[in-house]
Amino acid sequence: MLVDLPGGWSPLLGRLAWSQIPYANPILAPLFVAVVIGAIIILGLITYYGKWTYLWKEWLTTVDHKKLGVMYIIIGLVMLFRGFIDGLMIRTQQVWAVGPHSSGVFGSLHGYLTPFHFGQVYSAHGLIMILLAATPLLVGFMNIIVPIQVGARDMAYPYLNALGLWITAAAAALIMISLFVGDFAHNGWFEYAPIFELQYSPGVGVDYWMWTLQLVALGTTLGGINILATIIKMRAPGMTWGKLPIFVWTSLAANVIALTSFPALQVALGLVAADRYLGAHFFTAGMGGNLMLYTNLFWIWGHPEVYFVILPAFGMMSEIFPTFSEKPLFGYITMVLASMAIAGVSWLVWLHHFFTMGAGPFVNTAFSVATMLVGIPTGVKVFNWAFTMYRGRLTFNAAMLWAIGALFLLLVGGFTGMMLAIPAINYMVHNSVFVVAHFHSMLLVIVYAIFGSVLYWFPKVFGFKLDEFWAKTMFWLFSAGTVLVFVPMYMLGFMGMTRRLEYVFDTGWQSYLTVMELGIVVYVFSVLAFFILLYVSVRDHAKNRVGADAWGTSRSLEWMTHSPVPFYNFAVLPHINERDELAWRRQHGIDQVRPEHYEDIHMPNNTGVAIILGGLTFVLGFALTWRIWWLCIVSLLAIILLMIIRSFKGDPGYIITGAELQRMEEEAYRREAQVLDSHHSHPVSGGVVGNAMAYQRNDSSK
Amino acid sequence: MSHGATDPTMHPEVQLSTSKGYFLGFAISIALMLLATALVTSHSVPPFGLLMVITVCAGIAVIAQIYFLLHIDISEHNIWNTVALVLFIPLFLITIGLTWWMFSQLYLRTMDMSVMSSVTNPAVHAPATPKLSDMSGMNKNPDSGN
Ligand code: HEM
Ligand SMILES: [Cu+2]
Numbered sequence: 001m002l003v004d005l006p007g008g009w010s011p012l013l014g015r016l017a018w019s020q021i022p023y024a025n026p027i028l029a030p031l032f033v034a035v036v037i038g039a040i041i042i043l044g045l046i047t048y049y050g051k052w053t054y055l056w057k058e059w060l061t062t063v064d065h066k067k068l069g070v071m072y073i074i075i076g077l078v079m080l081f082r083g084f085i086d087g088l089m090i091r092t093q094q095v096w097a098v099g100p101h102s103s104g105v106f107g108s109l110h111g112y113l114t115p116f117h118f119g120q121v122y123s124a125h126g127l128i129m130i131l132l133a134a135t136p137l138l139v140g141f142m143n144i145i146v147p148i149q150v151g152a153r154d155m156a157y158p159y160l161n162a163l164g165l166w167i168t169a170a171a172a173a174l175i176m177i178s179l180f181v182g183d184f185a186h187n188g189w190f191e192y193a194p195i196f197e198l199q200y201s202p203g204v205g206v207d208y209w210m211w212t213l214q215l216v217a218l219g220t221t222l223g224g225i226n227i228l229a230t231i232i233k234m235r236a237p238g239m240t241w242g243k244l245p246i247f248v249w250t251s252l253a254a255n256v257i258a259l260t261s262f263p264a265l266q267v268a269l270g271l272v273a274a275d276r277y278l279g280a281h282f283f284t285a286g287m288g289g290n291l292m293l294y295t296n297l298f299w300i301w302g303h304p305e306v307y308f309v310i311l312p313a314f315g316m317m318s319e320i321f322p323t324f325s326e327k328p329l330f331g332y333i334t335m336v337l338a339s340m341a342i343a344g345v346s347w348l349v350w351l352h353h354f355f356t357m358g359a360g361p362f363v364n365t366a367f368s369v370a371t372m373l374v375g376i377p378t379g380v381k382v383f384n385w386a387f388t389m390y391r392g393r394l395t396f397n398a399a400m401l402w403a404i405g406a407l408f409l410l411l412v413g414g415f416t417g418m419m420l421a422i423p424a425i426n427y428m429v430h431n432s433v434f435v436v437a438h439f440h441s442m443l444l445v446i447v448y449a450i451f452g453s454v455l456y457w458f459p460k461v462f463g464f465k466l467d468e469f470w471a472k473t474m475f476w477l478f479s480a481g482t483v484l485v486f487v488p489m490y491m492l493g494f495m496g497m498t499r500r501l502e503y504v505f506d507t508g509w510q511s512y513l514t515v516m517e518l519g520i521v522v523y524v525f526s527v528l529a530f531f532i533l534l535y536v537s538v539r540d541h542a543k544n545r546v547g548a549d550a551w552g553t554s555r556s557l558e559w560m561t562h563s564p565v566p567f568y569n570f571a572v573l574p575h576i577n578e579r580d581e582l583a584w585r586r587q588h589g590i591d592q593v594r595p596e597h598y599e600d601i602h603m604p605n606n607t608g609v610a611i612i613l614g615g616l617t618f619v620l621g622f623a624l625t626w627r628i629w630w631l632c633i634v635s636l637l638a639i640i641l642l643m644i645i646r647s648f649k650g651d652p653g654y655i656i657t658g659a660e661l662q663r664m665e666e667e668a669y670r671r672e673a674q675v676l677d678s679h680h681s682h683p684v685s686g687g688v689v690g691n692a693m694a695y696q697r698n699d700s701s702k
Numbered sequence: 703m704s705h706g707a708t709d710p711t712m713h714p715e716v717q718l719s720t721s722k723g724y725f726l727g728f729a730i731s732i733a734l735m736l737l738a739t740a741l742v743t744s745h746s747v748p749p750f751g752l753l754m755v756i757t758v759c760a761g762i763a764v765i766a767q768i769y770f771l772l773h774i775d776i777s778e779h780n781i782w783n784t785v786a787l788v789l790f791i792p793l794f795l796i797t798i799g800l801t802w803w804m805f806s807q808l809y810l811r812t813m814d815m816s817v818m819s820s821v822t823n824p825a826v827h828a829p830a831t832p833k834l835s836d837m838s839g840m841n842k843n844p845d846s847g848n
Binding site (some may be wrong): 351365 | 793800
């Protein structure tokens with residue numbers, strides 16, 4: 001072997017051994033039992049109700065962008081929950097282990113987590129929240145909404161879309177299994193050189209971290225390619241760049257960032273792998289290695305990545321504000337330019353994550369100025385949203401509340417970011433909890449935008465609204481939790497509390513930590529409110545059904561098709577006349593127009609290949625982590641073979657005939673009429689109504 | 703805007719690809735990589751010359767891949783590939799350029815320059831990864847963390 005591997009290794013099982021299963025751990029062992037029982041119950045229920053074929057046919061093999069999006073969101077929510085539990089554990093350890101007299105249990109001197117376990121918890125928390133909660137949630141929404149908003153029937157590459165989902169799922173599974181088999185990394189979510197080298201982190205933790213990250217990077221890149229191609233090539237007739245809905249624009253900007261920046265991460269991780277597996281010296285302290293290069297490479301991706309996650313959130317806010325202000329978005333053009341500017345500048349600022357490395361005044365000043373430049377387009381956006389609401393007819397429903405909350409958090413996070421961008425200040429607070437509070441404010445912008453979007457787009461996808469009362473309850477609890485946790489965190493940051501402390505030496509900080517613990521308990525209640533929200537909404541769904549335009553004041557294309565959206569999205573592709581097409585049609589009285597006749601349409605077939613490839617990717621990641629070489633080779637060969645076979649087979653797709661389409665559409669209209677109880681007549685159009693074109697006519701250009 | 707059931711393999715940009723081109727691109731890349739590896743492992747060229755040779759190899763490989771694998775040319779139907787390449791240039795300059803600048807400034811302040819010169823002019827070949835047992839203060843038990 002190329003490296004001197006500590007501990008045992010066998011050809012059959014690699015580094016895997018019974019001793020790697022933490023059955024004596026007082027937290028993990030009961031959790032493991034609970035997970036197994038839960039899994040048995042779920043699998044049992046699926047079998048009992050005979051839902052396996054349904055699950056396989058309708059979900060696991062689907063290439064429908066909406067279902068894939070829903071599954072992305074489910075993965076994201078599950079991982080958000082897991083990451084939240086990690087957060088709860090971190091807070092509890094810190095409030096417990098204050099001062100030399102604090103008690104300790106479970107083998108820990110203070111608190112209930114040993115330093116090694118505490119390290120694993122915060123490392124997993126960070127990685128999960130950014131890459132396996134926020135990212136899949138946003139990718140899920142882009143998946144669902146972008147194709148409908150550009151008036152397409154699916155993504156440009158439906159099969160690739162499924163592949164991206166299942167690779168992301170494989171990454172989530174890999175980090176979850178690290179709970180029960182072996183350990184996870186304990187050096188932080190972005191790791192450090194050279195401590196992640198095999199000599200200093202001899203366990204499998206860093207390998208789990210590395211392959212998980214590598215898989216998410218792969219899945220997200222595939223998704224990014226798909227969304228870009230969809231936006232560029234699949235727009236409905238008449239949709240010029242100037243008429244693109246704003247969420248599509250921000251998705252475009254975000255995915256340009258993803259496509260260009262993720263490779264930097266993948267290269268960095270590949271070099272880490274070379275160090276750990278092949279005995280190379282890219283990031284070692286001596287022997288020609290350069291440990292600062294790792295930090296540099298990581299943040300070359302890392303900072304663009306934070307804008308990759310914030311830009312879609314900006315897009316969501318830009319959709320929610322106009323709908324509930326009953327006004328068009330203020331400053332569309334500047335909004336587009338700001339999104340693109342943010343994407344561009346995001347490439348110029350990465351060094352602000354390591355001002356303290358010591359590159360000196362010239363370098364630090366340049367990156368400081370570049371960082372502050374980001375504030376300009378961001379400020380433009382904030383003002384645009386404010387002016388959108390100014391003198392609008394505002395509806396303060398739950399979705400709007402989340403969006404407004406996001407706006408306030410953006411201010412907090414933005415201004416603290418500006419402070420951090422000043423090297424002189426940065427030297428004081430770098431690696432303190434002030435930084436932690438800053439980026440949590442920012443990431444909470446995303447969480448708020450996501451919950452706003454869940455409420456906003458849920459009726460579009462499922463055909464009924466979520467319960468307002470519980471949604472608002474959840475919002476207020478969540479916001480109270482946010483204030484209680486993060487205001488003291490900012491203050492502690494100023495007092496000099498460094499991040500990632502498993503033991504808090506200064507007893508003067510106790511009261512702050514207690515308030516934060518209280519805050520996280522309030523968060524727990526908001527999570528409960530979310531579960532109640534789901535339960536109540538599903539229970540009462542018959543009462544809350546909606547028609548195509550769920551809010552009555554929506555503006556963009558997705559609200560023109562049925563709710564829930566049929567699998568073909570649009571029976572006849574609409575012709576786009578204006579930027580806010582639905583608002584425009586409403587104004588011109590043609591929003592109720594129906595197509596006169598239906599033509600055959602072409603749809604992609606389902607495929608089981610994607611989920612099998614995802615499963616094999618998981619096996620590959622697991623085998624690489626544990627160095628089970630034969631399994632690596634087998635799974636890699638299987639992946640390559642399957643890809644070759646699939647590419648020779650291709651997918652001819654299938655045809656839905658016009659007659660069939662007409663039947664389905666009429667049924668959908670009937671259902672909608674029952675909901676809305678509406679009796680007004682619907683004009684029929686073969687294309688042109690008055691001087692406006694509703695649908696593309698056959699004789700017009702293709 | 704192309705929708706519908708037209709055969710995707712008939713698109714002009716897809717028509718550009720031939721298996722001969724792919725194999726050639728692959729073969730050239732592999733050959734250059736093997737050459738570079740052989741030169742590095744055999745130490746048959748002095749360090750500075752070695753750096754030059756492998757840089758040239760990398761350059762040729764990049765061009766071969768752009769031409770044979772990515773089919774980037776300036777024709778109309780390839781416009782998106784070309785746009786992607788043009789977009790790549792500023793990013794390349796930013797990442798490599800700023801990194802280079804950053805490190806040159808950083809080294810001035812943090813590196814012992816007499817050590818640095820040994821990178822381009824090593825007195826002895828660096829030893830392989832030290833054995834774990836040779837490292838003082840090393841924790842040899844993978845389970846117990848720090
Ligand atoms: C106005 C825009 C922003 C500015 C000026 C800014 C500035 C900064 C600076 C200077 C740091 C480094 C602090 C240090 O470690 O000493 C930092 C850290 C960070 N920021 Fe921001 N930031 C901005 C927006 C964002 C956004 C939009 C996000 C994410 C959505 C974000 C997420 C983060 C993260 C994750 C870290 C630290 C990661 C870590 O150390 O673990 N920031 N920010
Ligand atoms: Cu940053």
